[in-house]
Amino acid sequence: MTDTQNANASDQEDYRHCEEYFNDVSAPLAFDETISNVQLFIGKCAPNQRTVLITSGATMVPIEQNTVNYIDNFSTGARGAASAEYFLENGYQVIFLHRNTSIKPYERLIPSALKVLEVGSAACCFSTVKVKADQFVKVRGVLEQAAKYTPSLFLLPYESLGEYMWFLRGISIELQQILGSRAMIYSAGAVADFYVLQRDMPEHKLHSDVEPTIKLSLTPKMLLPLSNKWAPDCYVVSFKLETDPSILIDRAKKALMTYHHNMVVANILATRRKTVTLVESTGKVIQIDNPNQANDIELLIVKVLEERHGEYIKRS
Amino acid sequence: MTDTQNANASDQEDYRHCEEYFNDVSAPLAFDETISNVQLFIGKCAPNQRTVLITSGATMVPIEQNTVNYIDNFSTGARGAASAEYFLENGYQVIFLHRNTSIKPYERLIPSALKVLEVGSAACCFSTVKVKADQFVKVRGVLEQAAKYTPSLFLLPYESLGEYMWFLRGISIELQQILGSRAMIYSAGAVADFYVLQRDMPEHKLHSDVEPTIKLSLTPKMLLPLSNKWAPDCYVVSFKLETDPSILIDRAKKALMTYHHNMVVANILATRRKTVTLVESTGKVIQIDNPNQANDIELLIVKVLEERHGEYIKRS
Numbered sequence: 001m002t003d004t005q006n007a008n009a010s011d012q013e014d015y016r017h018c019e020e021y022f023n024d025v026s027a028p029l030a031f032d033e034t035i036s037n038v039q040l041f042i043g044k045c046a047p048n049q050r051t052v053l054i055t056s057g058a059t060m061v062p063i064e065q066n067t068v069n070y071i072d073n074f075s076t077g078a079r080g081a082a083s084a085e086y087f088l089e090n091g092y093q094v095i096f097l098h099r100n101t102s103i104k105p106y107e108r109l110i111p112s113a114l115k116v117l118e119v120g121s122a123a124c125c126f127s128t129v130k131v132k133a134d135q136f137v138k139v140r141g142v143l144e145q146a147a148k149y150t151p152s153l154f155l156l157p158y159e160s161l162g163e164y165m166w167f168l169r170g171i172s173i174e175l176q177q178i179l180g181s182r183a184m185i186y187s188a189g190a191v192a193d194f195y196v197l198q199r200d201m202p203e204h205k206l207h208s209d210v211e212p213t214i215k216l217s218l219t220p221k222m223l224l225p226l227s228n229k230w231a232p233d234c235y236v237v238s239f240k241l242e243t244d245p246s247i248l249i250d251r252a253k254k255a256l257m258t259y260h261h262n263m264v265v266a267n268i269l270a271t272r273r274k275t276v277t278l279v280e281s282t283g284k285v286i287q288i289d290n291p292n293q294a295n296d297i298e299l300l301i302v303k304v305l306e307e308r309h310g311e312y313i314k315r316s
Numbered sequence: 317m318t319d320t321q322n323a324n325a326s327d328q329e330d331y332r333h334c335e336e337y338f339n340d341v342s343a344p345l346a347f348d349e350t351i352s353n354v355q356l357f358i359g360k361c362a363p364n365q366r367t368v369l370i371t372s373g374a375t376m377v378p379i380e381q382n383t384v385n386y387i388d389n390f391s392t393g394a395r396g397a398a399s400a401e402y403f404l405e406n407g408y409q410v411i412f413l414h415r416n417t418s419i420k421p422y423e424r425l426i427p428s429a430l431k432v433l434e435v436g437s438a439a440c441c442f443s444t445v446k447v448k449a450d451q452f453v454k455v456r457g458v459l460e461q462a463a464k465y466t467p468s469l470f471l472l473p474y475e476s477l478g479e480y481m482w483f484l485r486g487i488s489i490e491l492q493q494i495l496g497s498r499a500m501i502y503s504a505g506a507v508a509d510f511y512v513l514q515r516d517m518p519e520h521k522l523h524s525d526v527e528p529t530i531k532l533s534l535t536p537k538m539l540l541p542l543s544n545k546w547a548p549d550c551y552v553v554s555f556k557l558e559t560d561p562s563i564l565i566d567r568a569k570k571a572l573m574t575y576h577h578n579m580v581v582a583n584i585l586a587t588r589r590k591t592v593t594l595v596e597s598t599g600k601v602i603q604i605d606n607p608n609q610a611n612d613i614e615l616l617i618v619k620v621l622e623e624r625h626g627e628y629i630k631r632s
Contacts, residue, residue, distance in 0.1 A: 063387070069508075071379070072388045101417070106430055113426040113433070117447070119459045129447050129456045131433070140445045143435045192385075194522065206510060206532075214530040216522075 015229075017220040022169070024198050025162035034156065035170045038095060041154045042178045045093050050182045050309065052092045053171050055189030056080020057099030059161035063196050063214050068205040070160075071214075075190030077102030079298060083188060086302035088149040097167055097189070100157040106146040110139055161192050161219065168222060172230040180233040181316040184309050185226065187238050195219055227261035233316065235309045236261035243269050252279040262312065265301060273297055278304055331545075333536040338485070340514050341478035350472065351486045354411060357470045358494045361409050366498045366625065368408045369487050371505030372396020373415030375477035379512050379530055384521040386476075387530075391506030393418030395614060399504060402618035404465040413483055413505070416473040422462040426455055477508050477535065484538060488546040496549040497632040500625050501542065503554050511535055543577035549632065551625045552577035559585050568595040578628065581617060589613055594620055 057077035084105040158164045175183035194216035227236040252264040267276040278286040290297040373393035376386045400421040474480045491499035510532035543552040568580040583592040594602040606613040
């Protein structure tokens with residue numbers, strides 16, 4: 001077989017693996033209703049406007065059918081939440097598909113109510129509540145931003161890997177059908193590399209009379225159907241996080257070859273708030289530096305992506 | 317062997333299992349300094365006052381030495397957080413040993429700042445920030461309570477099962493030495509039943525070129541050394557959650573026989589906010605009913621425990 005035939009055979013196997021996943025894991029509750037709401041939201045996109053689907057946070061992997069225990073990972077969703085704010089400021093509608101417990105846009109900028117508020121004495125007989133003086137300007141600014149952009153922000157929480165996968169597929173298909181190239185998919189979520197098949201899961205909570213083992217299976221690479229079948233016209237951005245700088249750019253280029261999508265945001269764990277490299281399928285490589293971290297680096301990433309997405313829309 | 321000899325032999329094995337755990341898992345960062353701070357806090361307990369250690373929330377179990385992925389469970393820490401408030405109202409000092417991400421006392425009662433605050437127009441030229449009218453009385457009440465009781469509340473977050481275990485042992489020993497019977501240990505935390513031994517863990521993040529299995533080991537039953545070696549004079553309360561009502565009370569009595577502690581708060585998953593049974597090692601069984609859920613059931617549980625703890629102090 002030639003290399004191309006090999007690649008196609010490998011693609012076919014990956015597609016099958018993805019199909020099998022959806023056969024194994026049932027759809028989230030009220031899935032159709034949620035997708036209808038997403039559809040309405042996407043439909044509000046003005047003719048010269050764009051919409052981005054941002055995925056953010058970790059995915060929970062159940063290890064029992066009646067789940068008490070699960071596997072999780074350390075993603076806080078900070079990058080996704082910050083990016084959502086900057087896409088909104090750049091005029092995008094934002095669908096924020098996030099882990100229910102992860103960091104949310106705007107909320108990330110204000111500590112809890114208990115920390116920003118205090119009881120003070122009012123002019124008359126009873127006490128009042130006010131924002132602490134040193135937090136006032138910041139809190140007011142965040143509230144104003146949040147109020148301004150809330151109509152353009154669709155918050156969609158998920159918990160498990162299965163919910164994430166179903167929503168990713170469902171929303172991508174809607175974006176493709178309604179907006180095509182005017183939609184971007186920005187997959188910043190920390191998707192589990194492994195999960196437990198239904199048939200490898202006990203029905204009830206693991207009991208403490210035996211020492212069990214958990215058999216893990218590979219999570220299918222959804223980037224392939226995402227950028228080739230579900231949303232071939234959308235501008236698809238993936239992330240690559242490595243610890244070894246010498247292999248980073250090659251890995252990013254390899255991912256673009258494998259999944260045929262549009263952009264990889266490549267970064268090194270230790271320096272990911274200071275520097276990232278954007279590698280586009282067009283061959284363009286853009287280095288972004290934020291040495292003093294005066295702003296979130298996501299401000300700069302989103303600015304470049306907005307420009308590249310604009311070029312992409314013109315070409316298509 | 318007689319039954320007593322059998323029991324003793326089984327106890328000895330359990331003690332060894334606990335010892336082995338602490339040999340396998342290293343102490344949290346700054347452990348000695350934290351315990352010194354706890355010691356100072358306990359030392360502030362007035363002569364006629366009491367102190368309770370509350371454990372609350374789930375424990376994270378690493379599956380890699382450089383942890384990216386971990387096993388977790390669904391406890392939110394709601395019961396522990398509510399109980400802390402009622403112990404404070406009953407005059408206790410409270411050490412709140414909680415999962416870093418779980419629900420905290422007082423914070424649980426107020427939604428995020430973004431939800432309770434709004435920008436309003438002020439008398440003069442610029443805008444102001446105020447608590448929404450329908451939330452005002454509640455928010456003010458919670459802030460006043462939090463301010464009143466903060467000096468009697470020591471918040472100590474943990475993340476992993478190992479951190480939890482080290483702190484539980486360290487604090488119990490201090491409570492025993494400084495306060496004896498005037499201390500209560502209220503273990504409401506959802507401790508993992510299983511963990512992964514250091515030697516069964518890969519050094520780095522699991523890689524997606526193989527399908528790994530995770531070998532789990534039983535978590536040792538720390539209630540035995542807790543109530544017999546670390547804090548034999550403290551009033552020790554454990555929790556038992558079952559789904560089958562017909563076995564609940566027998567299981568609670570069996571736990572008291574096995575671990576030789578003072579009280580089991582026994583409840584059924586489906587009705588745990590409406591009814592609990594308190595089973596004491598003295599033979600006393602107290603049923604608590606909260607049919608309308610007008611108040612938190614923890615208000616009633618803590619009231620009874622305060623009274624039983626008082627009786628225990630008189631006897632000792």
